[in-house]
Amino acid sequence: MRIVVDVTPLTLRRTGIGNYILGMLRGLAEAGEGHEIVAFAAVAPPGKRRIEQALDGVPVKRRLVFFPPKSHWWRTAWSKLGHGPVEWLAGPLDVFHFSDWMYPPQRGGIRATTIHDLFPLRFPDWVHPQTYRMHARKYAHAAQTCDLIVVNSEFTAGEVVELLSFPRERICVAYPGIDPIFRPDGPKRDLGAPYLLTVATLDRRKNLDTLLEAMPLIQQTHPDLRLAVVGAPGWQGPNLDAESVVPLGYVSDEELAALYRGAEVFVYPSRFEGFGMPVVEAMACGTPVVASAHPSLDEASGDVALRADPERAGAFADAIAKALDPEDDRSLERGIQHAGRFTAQAQAKKLLEAYGAATQTDASRAS
Numbered sequence: 001m002r003i004v005v006d007v008t009p010l011t012l013r014r015t016g017i018g019n020y021i022l023g024m025l026r027g028l029a030e031a032g033e034g035h036e037i038v039a040f041a042a043v044a045p046p047g048k049r050r051i052e053q054a055l056d057g058v059p060v061k062r063r064l065v066f067f068p069p070k071s072h073w074w075r076t077a078w079s080k081l082g083h084g085p086v087e088w089l090a091g092p093l094d095v096f097h098f099s100d101w102m103y104p105p106q107r108g109g110i111r112a113t114t115i116h117d118l119f120p121l122r123f124p125d126w127v128h129p130q131t132y133r134m135h136a137r138k139y140a141h142a143a144q145t146c147d148l149i150v151v152n153s154e155f156t157a158g159e160v161v162e163l164l165s166f167p168r169e170r171i172c173v174a175y176p177g178i179d180p181i182f183r184p185d186g187p188k189r190d191l192g193a194p195y196l197l198t199v200a201t202l203d204r205r206k207n208l209d210t211l212l213e214a215m216p217l218i219q220q221t222h223p224d225l226r227l228a229v230v231g232a233p234g235w236q237g238p239n240l241d242a243e244s245v246v247p248l249g250y251v252s253d254e255e256l257a258a259l260y261r262g263a264e265v266f267v268y269p270s271r272f273e274g275f276g277m278p279v280v281e282a283m284a285c286g287t288p289v290v291a292s293a294h295p296s297l298d299e300a301s302g303d304v305a306l307r308a309d310p311e312r313a314g315a316f317a318d319a320i321a322k323a324l325d326p327e328d329d330r331s332l333e334r335g336i337q338h339a340g341r342f343t344a345q346a347q348a349k350k351l352l353e354a355y356g357a358a359t360q361t362d363a364s365r366a367s
Contacts, residue, residue, distance in 0.1 A: 001036070003028065003035055004097070005039055006096075006098045010054040015232075020116065020176045023347060027347045032352060037061065038091075038093075039060050042102070045066070079103045079104055084104065093109045094110065097114070098111075112358070116156070118156070122159075143166050147362060156274050172353075176277055176342060188262035195263055196218075200278070208229065210269045211313075219244065226245070231250070260287050261286065265289070266290070271310050276299075276301070279291050280339045283335030284336060288323040293310065294310055304335045
């Protein structure tokens with residue numbers, strides 16, 4: 001099969017979606033022997049350079065097509081108008097796996113996309129109106145046109161069935177592959193005092209407010225403890241102007257791995273996720289984890305992470321105190337073993353099986 005994957009999101013600094021795409025490509029390149037994997041994007045020159053940097057060392061073919069400045073406008077117009085099949089730019093294909101950034105028409109082959117979560121539909125007031133409009137259009141289009149929808153958890157599969165009325169048999173659950181850089185051995189970051197770590201875009205969904213409220217409660221017994229926050233600003237985000245908070249902004253994967261290893265506990269109070277990759281990354285680094293009790297985090301947390309009600313600061317403080325107990329080793333070896341399930345190879349195997357099944361179904365309908 002010739003599998004064309006839209007990698008346009010790699011024009012931005014990599015967070016969850018970019019890491020998912022990159023892991024997907026690495027896995028397909030390794031597991032897809034006999035298949036041609038093509039990284040496709042329609043971008044302006046600065047975006048092309050960033051994609052090239054992200055794909056450095058990933059053995060896939062590249063079809064990075066020049067679009068004029070304001071390339072987002074051109075991609076949006078291409079998607080909305082529905083004229084000009086993607087084959088004109090990407091070449092013949094057996095599978096086109098498009099991203100959140102565009103959904104151009106195609107002449108043939110399997111049409112697939114990944115839905116990472118349906119948070120904008122569940123909580124429209126918690127996202128910027130423009131974000132809601134963009135994602136709502138994409139979700140509706142995917143439900144109407146896709147042969148296959150890929151999700152990163154069983155939880156999100158259920159959301160797609162419920163909110164988009166999409167058949168469960170045409171949904172593939174492909175858990176994200178965690179980058180091997182996240183492992184127990186390696187440098188540990190020293191911030192000058194013991195610290196909790198959280199990783200999140202600073203928006204309302206990630207629920208940093210509850211964690212900020214929990215910090216004074218924890219400091220009653222651990223007065224030297226600080227909270228290190230990794231993540232870019234978001235919409236309706238919290239105020240991090242507190243003496244015990246260390247805002248770090250966006251960091252590289254190498255730095256993030258060192259921060260995980262150096263943290264006393266990794267804390268993830270999110271109200272809603274598609275999967276929750278940072279939870280597994282922290283476990284892979286051998287760090288104790290306290291995660292929100294929302295069911296969207298069940299699969300990432302397994303039976304290893306301590307869980308707490310995301311709306312109760314006291315519950316998070318209690319869970320953190322337990323995780324700080326040196327006799328509680330539940331998130332060390334068991335966490336590393338749990339994280340070991342989430343590999344790029346396993347992700348790619350699921351995708352290739354789903355592409356193959358969809359191709360057979362399509363052939364049966366045509367005959």
